[in-house]
Amino acid sequence: MLLLPITIEALIKxxxxxxxxxxxxxxxxxxxxxxxxxxxxxxxxxxAGIPLTKIRLWGLGQxxxxxxxxxxxxxxxxxxxxKFLYFLAPVIILTxxxxxxxxxxxxxxxPFDFAGVYxxxxxxxxxxxxxxxxxxxxxxxxxxxxxxxxxxxxxxxxIAVYGAILGGWxxxxxxxxxxxxxxxxxxxxxxxxxxxxxxxxxxxSGSLRLDVIIGQQAGSGVWNVLLQxxxxxxxxxxxxxxxxxxxxxxxxxxxxxxxxxxxEYSGMKLMMYxxxxxxxxxxxxxxxxxxxxxxxxxWGLTGSGEEVTWLEAILRIVVLLGKIMGVILFFxxxxxxxxxxxxxxxxxxxxxxxxxxGLVNVVxxxxxxxxxxxxxxxxxxxxTAAMAVCGWILLIACWLVVxxxxxxxxxxxxxxxxxxxxxxREGAPTP
Amino acid sequence: MQSTVLAILAPILLFVACxxxxxxxxxxxxxxxxxxxxxxxxxxxxxxxxxxIHDTRRQFDVRFHLxxxxxxxxxxxxxxxxxxxxxxxxxxxxxxxxAASAVATSSVATAAESADSTASxxxxxxxxxxxxxxxxxxxxRDLVFPGVMVFIALLTLGFIYDWRKGIFRWx
Numbered sequence: 242m243l244l245l246p247i248t249i250e251a252l253i254k255x256x257x258x259x260x261x262x263x264x265x266x267x268x269x270x271x272x273x274x275x276x277x278x279x280x281x282x283x284x285x286x287x288x289a290g291i292p293l294t295k296i297r298l299w300g301l302g303q304x305x306x307x308x309x310x311x312x313x314x315x316x317x318x319x320x321x322x323x324k325f326l327y328f329l330a331p332v333i334i335l336t337x338x339x340x341x342x343x344x345x346x347x348x349x350x351x352p353f354d355f356a357g358v359y360x361x362x363x364x365x366x367x368x369x370x371x372x373x374x375x376x377x378x379x380x381x382x383x384x385x386x387x388x389x390x391x392x393x394x395x396x397x398x399x400i401a402v403y404g405a406i407l408g409g410w411x412x413x414x415x416x417x418x419x420x421x422x423x424x425x426x427x428x429x430x431x432x433x434x435x436x437x438x439x440x441x442x443x444x445x446s447g448s449l450r451l452d453v454i455i456g457q458q459a460g461s462g463v464w465n466v467l468l469q470x471x472x473x474x475x476x477x478x479x480x481x482x483x484x485x486x487x488x489x490x491x492x493x494x495x496x497x498x499x500x501x502x503x504x505e506y507s508g509m510k511l512m513m514y515x516x517x518x519x520x521x522x523x524x525x526x527x528x529x530x531x532x533x534x535x536x537x538x539x540w541g542l543t544g545s546g547e548e549v550t551w552l553e554a555i556l557r558i559v560v561l562l563g564k565i566m567g568v569i570l571f572f573x574x575x576x577x578x579x580x581x582x583x584x585x586x587x588x589x590x591x592x593x594x595x596x597x598x599g600l601v602n603v604v605x606x607x608x609x610x611x612x613x614x615x616x617x618x619x620x621x622x623x624x625t626a627a628m629a630v631c632g633w634i635l636l637i638a639c640w641l642v643v644x645x646x647x648x649x650x651x652x653x654x655x656x657x658x659x660x661x662x663x664x665x666r667e668g669a670p671t672p
Numbered sequence: 673m674q675s676t677v678l679a680i681l682a683p684i685l686l687f688v689a690c691x692x693x694x695x696x697x698x699x700x701x702x703x704x705x706x707x708x709x710x711x712x713x714x715x716x717x718x719x720x721x722x723x724x725i726h727d728t729r730r731q732f733d734v735r736f737h738l739x740x741x742x743x744x745x746x747x748x749x750x751x752x753x754x755x756x757x758x759x760x761x762x763x764x765x766x767x768x769x770x771a772a773s774a775v776a777t778s779s780v781a782t783a784a785e786s787a788d789s790t791a792s793x794x795x796x797x798x799x800x801x802x803x804x805x806x807x808x809x810x811x812x813r814d815l816v817f818p819g820v821m822v823f824i825a826l827l828t829l830g831f832i833y834d835w836r837k838g839i840f841r842w843x
Contacts, residue, residue, distance in 0.1 A: 251683035316706035320715035343687040384683035447761035509702020585842035592840040
């Protein structure tokens with residue numbers, strides 16, 4: 242029925258989204274380099290400006306120069322690689338990283354109906370008018386109406402593991418191989434706490450659609466981070482690890498693995514890997530803001546309903562992007578502030594700390610959804626306030642338990658392997 | 673109905689198609705413009721300047737495999753929790769309201785309709801509530817929460833077994 246206007250609307254949004262993401266990524270790289278320079282007390286990129294002139298513009302021309310450089314760099318394929326998988330891997334990782342954004346809202350709604358605009362243009366061009374339809378505001382999501390948005394994000398996000406492990410395996414290089422193995426182990430381990438953290442939010446809002454989750458927080462005026470801080474903590478750590486940022490960047494620990502799974506990549510394929518990693522971070526920031534920080538909602542500024550004025554619609558976009566920028570800046574500052582984990586620490590954090598905490602959070606939220614109103618009524622306080630208090634008490638209790646029960650030192654010396662006959666195996670490298 | 677499903681799925685398919693197209697264009701563009709100067713040493717695997725020692729495809733630590741299996745078990749069980757999580761809130765609301773005489777099937781249809789046409793928060797929730805009213809999930813609701821808790825307890829038991837087995841120990 243309205244398939245043609247829907248397709249055109251989707252194409253406009255897709256173009257806008259991909260252009261903004263690719264452009265935004267390159268400029269965020271510049272921001273990250275500025276922050277690195279600021280933290281390490283040096284100048285950072287400040288020279289590239291408008292080409293062929295002497296205008297420097299604080300280094301704003303750097304991303305363009307980087308892009309041109311990536312295009313003209315030698316794209317070298319080593320002799321020993323598995324050709325098909327070697328070319329497939331960057332395509333997979335970039336596709337997975339970008340496709341996630343199909344269901345992530347980048348604003349609230351715009352107060353006009355796109356089908357109406359299409360209708361007007363079509364009639365002006367002499368086409369038949371559209372049949373009757375109920376006008377709806379234009380939603381700022383590339384694919385509105387998908388009811389399983391969160392599951393889609395999960396499913397597509399998991400495909401990134403293939404990009405990493407295929408790239409590492411097909412390169413036929415030991416650094417790449419270990420990087421690929423580590424990255425797959427890390428990504429799948431932290432996917433469980435990620436899912437458990439989200440489950441609490443889904444329980445509370447009763448929907449897997451991201452715009453509904455924002456709407457629920459805006460409607461009640463209470464962000465999820467206030468209600469279930471434990472869930473936020475679990476999600477936050479897991480999202481950090483999933484995007485492979487510094488305290489968790491075991492995947493490409495430079496001192497150990499050179500560059501991890503993309504050691505043998507160069508030129509455009511390397512750029513695809515790097516862009517995909519940055520997109521993972523942006524997606525993590527989007528999800529964090531949408532699930533836990535109320536999305537486009539800000540008290541007293543953006544309103545909370547579906548009917549918006551143009552001012553409100555633009556304010557909502559600005560608020561959302563501002564919050565996301567804040568989270569991304571935190572990611573960047575964290576990168577230059579913390580030392581890296583050891584691999585055994587990374588794994589035990591995922592399985593022995595975050596997974597149990599995630600389970601505790603899910604059980605607590607489920608119990609609250611089931612019995613919370615009775616408890617609040619019995620004590621005689623508003624339900625939301627009671628939940629927030631319980632949530633923070635739970636967080637502090639869990640933190641105490643974890644702090645007390647974690648040993649201060651780990652014994653990570655290798656387990657003694659029983660010697661094979663004749664002591665040293667032949668050809669085994671001496672440790 | 674079919675056109676509605678298509679209207680929901682078309683943007684996603686378009687998005688994925690555009691993204692794959694972009695990735696392939698980037699790949700081809702990189703190959704078009706880049707110089708190619710091959711030398712024998714350059715074509716060797718990079719091993720920090722040393723000559724590579726034997727092939728990469730060798731044995732690796734079995735713990736990566738154990739981790740993958742543990743992940744598979746937990747992740748699938750986690751996915752089972754999602755349908756319950758989506759409906760838990762609405763089922764409670766539906767149970768607290770007086771059971772309407774409306775036939776469940778027709779309200780499911782209207783719920784689906786209004787959910788993808790209006791999609792406003794409250795209406796989507798109301799629609800789910802209306803759809804759930806009078807269904808089995810609401811009638812047997814007292815059993816749902818203990819059931820899920822038993823499920824999570826079993827999951828935890830498996831988790832404890834894995835822990836005791838030392839799967840999560842990396843040394």
